[in-house]
Amino acid sequence: GAGVSQSPSNKVTEKGKDVELRCDPISGHTALYWYRQSLGQGLEFLIYFQGNSAPDKSGLPSDRFSAERTGGSVSTLTIQRTQQEDSAVYLCASSTTPATNYGYTFGSGTRLTVV
């Protein structure tokens, strides 16, 4: 597609439920990132996928968070047993190369609210 697509755009879930957030990167982009944006905060790195390499999971805040990327394209971020502190906007980004030298393209995000 023309841009990074994320779904759903909004998600309200009850505390303790599992949620899945989806990211469809720009076609041909080999690098994919997940960030979390909390109210009034900057962007917090969660996980990075590059091609077929093992992902960099160093930013995942707890073992309730996991992500996968199938076929080098679509990625799913899963949060198990959601907590209220998980409420945030989850942003996905992609790039053609490891983007730490060139910047990347973000999606519009999924706003997650845990009630």
Added chain:
Amino acid sequence: QQQVKQSPQSLIVQKGGISIINCAYENTAFDYFPWYQQFPGKGPALLIAIRPDVSEKKEGRFTISFNKSAKQFSLHIMDSQPGDSATYFCAASSNTGNQFYFGTGTSLTVIP
């Protein structure tokens, strides 16, 4: 620990004025410094970026000033317009890392 410190948190500027947002970093391994612009309900979009081999980069009304010795960089928006009202994030990265480190953002409001 915040790798990139950004100020001010919010800024109000009259139309036609100059908006200035400042960022500071500690890690001397950082070698790429982008600024992102974010409108409500949208993801951040790359606005302008600089590398430490130059002290200034200008694109239209947007200028980055970079002070390597002070480990500071700033965004200047000349002739600010109401359409510039958005949240601005500075960031930094190194070519040996896998992520950008973002500042906490500045909410800019340009008053007509």
